[in-house]
Amino acid sequence: MSKPAWPDIAIVPNAPGRAFAAERLFRLVVRTLPVTVTLPGGERLGRGGPVLRIDRPRPFFHRLGADAKIGFGESYMAGDWSAADDLADVLTPFAQRMATLVPKPLQALRRWVDARKPGTERNTISGARENIHRHYDLSNELFAEFLDETMTYSSAWFTGDSDDLATAQRRKIDAILDLAGVGEGTRLLEIGTGWGELALRAAERGARVTTLTLSVEQQTLARKRLADAGVGERVDVQLCDYRDAEGSYDAVVSVEMIEAVGEEYWPTYFATLDRLLVPGGRVGLQGITMPHDRMIATRDSYTWIHKYIFPGGHLLSLPAVEDVVRRHTGLRIAERRALGDSYATTLRLWRQRFLDAWPRIAELGFDATFRRMWEFYLGYCEAGFRGRYLDVHQFGMRKPH
Template sequence: MTDRQDWTKFAEGAEILTHDNIARVSKGLPFKARLALRGLLQMQTGSLAIQMPDGRKVVVVGKMEGPKAAVTLRNWKLAYRALLTGTIGVAETYMDGDWDSPDIVSFLQLFLINGEAADQYANGTGGIMQVVEKIRHWMRGNSKAGSKRNISAHYDLGNDFYKAWLDPSMTYSSALYSTGANDLQSAQNAKYRALAEATGIKPGDHVLEIGCGWGGFAEFAAREMGCRVTGLTISREQLVFAEERIRKAGLSDRVDFRFQDYRDETGVYDKIISIEMFEAVGEKYWSTYFTKLKDCLKPGGQAGLQIITIKPEAFAKYKANPDFIQKYVFPGGMLPTPEHLLALSRKVDLSMVKDFGFGLDYARTLAEWRDRFWAAWERVKPLGFDDRFKRLWDFYLFYCEAGFLSRNIDVRQVVFARA
């Protein structure tokens, strides 16, 4: 929790949980509840205040300073489900109202920071359930047909849904605040400008955008950089919106959009842009994607990518255990490490010439989206979304923010050059 007074108030009257009193405190509790409490004693960093279903409160204190988090358990399902299916279980019990927290970001951040202790509590020990989720993730692979299904699962929730809480540019990727922007729309434009300039886009260039979203970058680049843009999307909803926005902007002579998989592109371009699309490619197709980058670049051309990455030491566990995001938000997705990007580019003789990380800006972007989503909920709900969906979306935004704050994941702008 960010406010020390709020945490102190929540923890008032709580007993500090130790190895000496764990047997007494957990007496009479279900087996997996006792197991979870014992696992929490391994926590090294931060503090966690827990209000148990019977009303009693305990506090677990790590050896080092860190996030102060709190959780109210309405039953012990969080303990059961987290042990079985990791973050999927944590998310589903939150969606079902089995637990709550006054600061869910701090609660999730606490476990990301604590690593091995988190393994015992939030990364799952239920082998068969982990296998089931891994098979489900594999079945959502990003073949051309699979990619269309997976993208539709997220982006075709409806343009009105996203329009209700995104900024007016309809940009659904990290903003860039660290250059001095103070509001979301300005920070999104700053992100576009930073990537365009890093990639070396000039007036008259023909730019391919792989994954054009609702057309925000294409409009910016055509208007501000004086280039031509060809944008690819496999979301029907986004295509309709993007074409209309470009028509209204009077830029139809400089921008065209296609409903097309990137693997089917045969043109050659001065520059390529791809903003937070690589995460949806799927590990099986990473090499295919980088080969396509090279094939579609003219000699001397550059490709500018904005990509979410995961720290190398977390990748093996992340790959082995599909998480909440992969099941509910981006089916078929997989985050690379920075080292993966370097190896993939070298394999096709592309040189990495720039690499700029700004993960804390993504945490701020997510917090801004969450505030806007909450403010817009009464307009969003009549579109056909229920309270369980709201809690799913809340958890998604909380979970991602915690990941960036804990430095478990990062976002970076990377530029690759063809000789």
């Protein structure tokens, strides 16, 4: 099993000047937010609401001053602060005001204070394989503990309070297959196998499926699940980069893989879809999006999510998708739907399941720092969708005859 790696977060950066500035800015920000921030000694900040408890102020502000985009999450991992209420409830007011948390005059300083993305995490063919390995090859057993029976690691689609997670995941998958027109005899390419549920459902529709992954662990389990379901002969699970894919297909589907492509490779990715589709072919794509102005403002920033969860990741905006499809392909976007509220629900359920399963996850060899890291990751992302800073869209595209 591949073990997670992170620097020794017990080492607190010594940045007194930046810590002083970070504390002043933090106090300025939270006084307008519907949260309650408590400090040792009884001081309370904020307008009232879910409680963020700063247990160790000095390490908290020094980490925040050294690099706010990374230090806030690292402080949670280290135990410098905690949530007295639900973590996502605490983080949502921050996510709702993400674009304005830092006053505009100070935003101009971003280029000098933001860490830059390391060149080692570029999504070259070798770099993409390593980036995927660092997250998806953690352990199949880990993911099985908090995902549902479909082993689907992307937003579900909920339509009612009575939906369970597996039902909502199958609804999402079927919607993507419908956008791509997948049915009996369809030659289907999937970019990003996951653990095989989409390929399984496509094969049950009568499709012949080629599915690509860069994760050895996912390939192994996907093949087993497909064989156990009796559709293994209809699905070819390849360890292959999308740029190396060959053949001609009636349909291409890709669910939340575009986030791992990287901005410099977006033209290549969409041009590959176009190249592999036959005339009249269709695409079903699902991807996480963010506001276009925030995408532009943060495109070079290195964040906590990059460092600890998704190295090399980069979210698109709707205008970015439309622009790259228009300029680099002959495809046409025919349909689009937003599922942001469903992703917030999906993440809430994953976090609950992760925490409930923690005793078994710990037995796999993961430590308390990993637990706080993943609790923060899932809560942070849920807050992003609840606060409408993030969204997720399904796109239906067509290639003209």
